[in-house]
Amino acid sequence: MVLPDSMVAAPLVSDWLDFSQPGMVGIKTGKVEFGQGILTALTQIVAEELGVGFEKCFLVTASTGISPNESFTAGSLSVQDSGSALRVASATARAHAGTNSYWDIEKGVGWAIPANPDAILKNPSDYSLVGLSRNRIDLDAKLKGITHFIQDLRPDDLLYARILRPPNRGSTLVDLSLEKITLSTEIEKVVVDGSFVAVVAKDEYSAQSLVTKLAQVAIWNQTPAGMNNASLMNFLDSALAESKVLQEFGENKTELPHQASYSRPYLSHASIGTVTAVAQWIGEMIHIWTQSQGIYPLRADIARALSIDPQRIFITHVEGAGCYGHNGADDAAFDAVLIAKHFPGRPVLVTWSREDELGWAPYGPAMKVHLAAQVDDSGEITHWSHRVRGNGHSSRPSTLASPSMLAYSHIENGSAILPAGDPPQPRGGGTGRNAIPLYDFKNSLIVEERLSEMPIRTSALRALGAHLNVFAIESFLDELASRTNQDPLEFRLRHLSDPRGRDVLTKVAELSSWGKELPEGTGQGIGFARYKNKGAWCAVVAQVDVEEDVKVSHLWIAVDVGLVINPDGVRNQIEGGALQSLSWTLKEQVQFNDGAVTSNNWEDYPILRFSEVPLVQTEIISRPTTPALGAGEASIGPTAAAIANAVNRAINVRVRNMPLTVTNIMASVE
Amino acid sequence: MTHLSTTLDYMADFQIRVNNKVVDVDCDKNTPLLWVLRNHLNLTGTRFGCGTGLCGACTVLIDGTPIHSCDTPIWAIGNKSVQTVEYEENSTLQRIKSCMASEQAGQCGFCLSGIMMRATAHIDSLATLDRSSIADALDGHLCRCGAHNRIIEAIRQAGS
Numbered sequence: 001m002v003l004p005d006s007m008v009a010a011p012l013v014s015d016w017l018d019f020s021q022p023g024m025v026g027i028k029t030g031k032v033e034f035g036q037g038i039l040t041a042l043t044q045i046v047a048e049e050l051g052v053g054f055e056k057c058f059l060v061t062a063s064t065g066i067s068p069n070e071s072f073t074a075g076s077l078s079v080q081d082s083g084s085a086l087r088v089a090s091a092t093a094r095a096h097a098g099t100n101s102y103w104d105i106e107k108g109v110g111w112a113i114p115a116n117p118d119a120i121l122k123n124p125s126d127y128s129l130v131g132l133s134r135n136r137i138d139l140d141a142k143l144k145g146i147t148h149f150i151q152d153l154r155p156d157d158l159l160y161a162r163i164l165r166p167p168n169r170g171s172t173l174v175d176l177s178l179e180k181i182t183l184s185t186e187i188e189k190v191v192v193d194g195s196f197v198a199v200v201a202k203d204e205y206s207a208q209s210l211v212t213k214l215a216q217v218a219i220w221n222q223t224p225a226g227m228n229n230a231s232l233m234n235f236l237d238s239a240l241a242e243s244k245v246l247q248e249f250g251e252n253k254t255e256l257p258h259q260a261s262y263s264r265p266y267l268s269h270a271s272i273g274t275v276t277a278v279a280q281w282i283g284e285m286i287h288i289w290t291q292s293q294g295i296y297p298l299r300a301d302i303a304r305a306l307s308i309d310p311q312r313i314f315i316t317h318v319e320g321a322g323c324y325g326h327n328g329a330d331d332a333a334f335d336a337v338l339i340a341k342h343f344p345g346r347p348v349l350v351t352w353s354r355e356d357e358l359g360w361a362p363y364g365p366a367m368k369v370h371l372a373a374q375v376d377d378s379g380e381i382t383h384w385s386h387r388v389r390g391n392g393h394s395s396r397p398s399t400l401a402s403p404s405m406l407a408y409s410h411i412e413n414g415s416a417i418l419p420a421g422d423p424p425q426p427r428g429g430g431t432g433r434n435a436i437p438l439y440d441f442k443n444s445l446i447v448e449e450r451l452s453e454m455p456i457r458t459s460a461l462r463a464l465g466a467h468l469n470v471f472a473i474e475s476f477l478d479e480l481a482s483r484t485n486q487d488p489l490e491f492r493l494r495h496l497s498d499p500r501g502r503d504v505l506t507k508v509a510e511l512s513s514w515g516k517e518l519p520e521g522t523g524q525g526i527g528f529a530r531y532k533n534k535g536a537w538c539a540v541v542a543q544v545d546v547e548e549d550v551k552v553s554h555l556w557i558a559v560d561v562g563l564v565i566n567p568d569g570v571r572n573q574i575e576g577g578a579l580q581s582l583s584w585t586l587k588e589q590v591q592f593n594d595g596a597v598t599s600n601n602w603e604d605y606p607i608l609r610f611s612e613v614p615l616v617q618t619e620i621i622s623r624p625t626t627p628a629l630g631a632g633e634a635s636i637g638p639t640a641a642a643i644a645n646a647v648n649r650a651i652n653v654r655v656r657n658m659p660l661t662v663t664n665i666m667a668s669v670e
Numbered sequence: 671m672t673h674l675s676t677t678l679d680y681m682a683d684f685q686i687r688v689n690n691k692v693v694d695v696d697c698d699k700n701t702p703l704l705w706v707l708r709n710h711l712n713l714t715g716t717r718f719g720c721g722t723g724l725c726g727a728c729t730v731l732i733d734g735t736p737i738h739s740c741d742t743p744i745w746a747i748g749n750k751s752v753q754t755v756e757y758e759e760n761s762t763l764q765r766i767k768s769c770m771a772s773e774q775a776g777q778c779g780f781c782l783s784g785i786m787m788r789a790t791a792h793i794d795s796l797a798t799l800d801r802s803s804i805a806d807a808l809d810g811h812l813c814r815c816g817a818h819n820r821i822i823e824a825i826r827q828a829g830s
């Protein structure tokens with residue numbers, strides 16, 4: 001066997017496991033927790049493979065220089081990446097220790113021995129921890145309300161900062177008119193660098209009040225250019241793009257008889273907690289506390305932005321609110337660094353306002369998909385063509401040719417953030433994620449067109465391009481099924497030979513009593529995908545009632561994540577993903593006016609409410625002898641498609657543009 | 671960097687009762703209770719989510735009634751009693767916490783403090799505790815992780 005990817009740069013047992021506390025096992029992972037339960041699953045894996053008690057294991061806080069560099073925590077790959085590395089490290093340790101104790105070896109020769117990819121792994125049939133539900137190790141502190149989140153850090157001498165953002169994209173600062181402002185204590189200060197403006201105060205209320213006052217007097221040079229709601233579709237259709245063929249085989253026909261286009265707007269990560277960071281300059285060193293999903297890439301990008309040696313930066317990860325992708329976490333870290341520089345020795349905590357968060361964090365890109373197909377007389381799809389357009393799905397730190405933290409585009413010596421790229425195809429791609437259908441079509445042409453102009457900063461949002469690509473594929477399949485008078489489920493099965501795909505589809509049909517009679521105005525719809533075509537298989541049936549608007553009453557979900565580490569954790573992730581997708585699909589849409597985001601509060605950017613939540617039933621098909629696959633993103637695409645298909649069955653209207661609001665439904669009535 | 675300073679102006683001394691303890695706070699009289707708790711009293715369990723009464727993350731109890739601490743200034747508290755998620759003597763709240771733990775209700779957990787405070791008042795009001803009454807009571811609370819169904823079930827159990 002080859003070493004797991006994560007171990008190439010961290011090949012020793014001691015890179016992953018810490019036996020320095022007698023009787024205890026410290027787990028070193030480069031992956032970080034943001035609500036997905038990953039630390040609990042990794043602890044189960046280590047405890048199982050080492051044969052020590054679950055309670056004897058603890059997580060070593062992720063920090064640069066201490067934790068293995070596992071780049072970003074993203075793409076539902078934590079169990080695959082970190083999980084397999086920890087498993088190999090633990091199996092190596094167990095084989096190496098034999099009858100000796102891990103801790104005696106630590107005191108003696110130590111654990112700086114190479115991990116052995118061929119170490120014998122425990123047989124899944126002997127598992128006593130993996131495969132059983134386990135309470136999350138992070139939930140207790142969260143329920144007690146004791147210090148836990150990055151927002152709660154209170155080091156000595158702490159100062160609080162808030163940012164004054166420009167009125168729109170493309171504005172530059174002319175004059176802050178500081179003479180019109182009274183700073184009420186000697187702590188209160190305004191930090192200005194180019195068009196980057198921050199306020200520092202002794203508490204957050206004072207800082208926020210000062211920002212409000214400054215906003216009233218500051219003078220900006222505003223360029224009206226930029227995105228408007230009405231210009232979005234035109235932008236998606238006409239912007240310059242880099243085109244790439246993702247799949248091509250069989251006959252390539254230019255004119256296929258069935259055609260349809262689908263879209264989604266820009267979407268916000270919309271965490272409930274706003275992003276926060278703490279920074280402190282101590283002599284030559286900078287210490288940063290951040291909720292970033294990638295502490296090493298962030299360190300490299302901040303070093304690049306400041307033109308300093310990365311070794312001068314030490315980063316500690318602290319959990320924030322759920323982030324669901326690349327939100328403003330890294331931006332906030334750079335903000336804190338820029339501000340704290342003016343207060344040598346003192347830690348400075350920056351929290352974004354709600355308006356900053358919804359108005360300035362990177363967005364999941366707006367996208368458009370054009371599909372075309374030909375169906376033969378027997379009702380079988382013979383030709384399939386898929387063209388997807390949109391901005392890239394990653395502008396994460398250190399992935400672009402220049403720094404990508406927001407403030408870098410505002411400071412004097414910075415520059416505009418370059419158009420987002422996409423994760424490489426082996427990681428699942430971005431724009432083209434799940435553009436290749438899992439179905440067996442004889443002739444196929446799949447093209448990805450990543451836009452090379454970026455008026456609105458975009459980056460990774462849970463599932464990346466899979467949300468729209470799966471929505472489009474699965475909607476179009478239903479359209480074709482209906483035009484040829486076939487049942488949507490049967491239609492899928494006749495084109496799908498993948499056995500595990502067939503199993504989740506069959507299972508979800510059984511759970512939802514697919515095909516049963518439903519009252520007028522009620523409909524069931526189905527959606528399916530294998531995430532990235534190499535992750536988890538997931539099928540969803542949605543049931544909706546459509547009166548004034550769309551109400552989803554039920555979701556049934558069947559999922560296959562291979563070996564299940566923590567069934568309850570998987571269910572929590574799958575259901576959470578489905579409800580988030582429901583929220584995007586029914587309600588969400590970033591709104592613009594001349595380059596300013598106007599949907600920067602919860603009234604203008606509404607998300608799913610408790611009264612709108614459907615009943616959800618999830619069934620996991622367990623495959624203990626197959627590799628464990630991530631669960632966080634698998635339900636996103638199938639849920640979106642299932643809802644649109646259910647709406648169509650309820651009222652016979654095909655809505656191809658998300659969100660499925662009353663306006664978009666009315667516009668779809670033919 | 672610009673550096674200006676003037677004398678203190680509208681600072682004042684307040685005495686408020688939080689979690690059954692009387693505490694002194696020296697701050698601007700318009701400071702929202704949220705920042706008094708988080709910045710001055712180090713009670714960081716009450717969360718900032720929006721500052722405008724639209725997400726519920728900052729919910730605390732004042733004389734048993736749930737309010738948004740983000741838009742309640744300290745001057746308005748007077749001698750009323752404030753309870754936050756850290757308070758261990760409220761038996762309804764404790765029961766909710768243990769049901770939340772057994773249901774594993776939450777992912778990132780950021781929304782939970784406010785939700786549990788609202789739920790405490792809802793249970794104590796002796797309302798019917800079915801799915802729709804709980805969902806309606808929580809409708810001003812946002813959860814982005816999609817933990818809603820587990821939260822509703824935990825509250826239902828805590829009240830029965």
Ligand code: FES
Pocket residue numbers: 717718719720721722723724725726727728729738739740741
């Ligand atoms: S922070 Fe008070 S309601 Fe959102």
Ligand code: FES
Pocket residue numbers: 035272322776777778779780781782812813814815816817
């Ligand atoms: S658990 Fe994350 S916001 Fe509710």
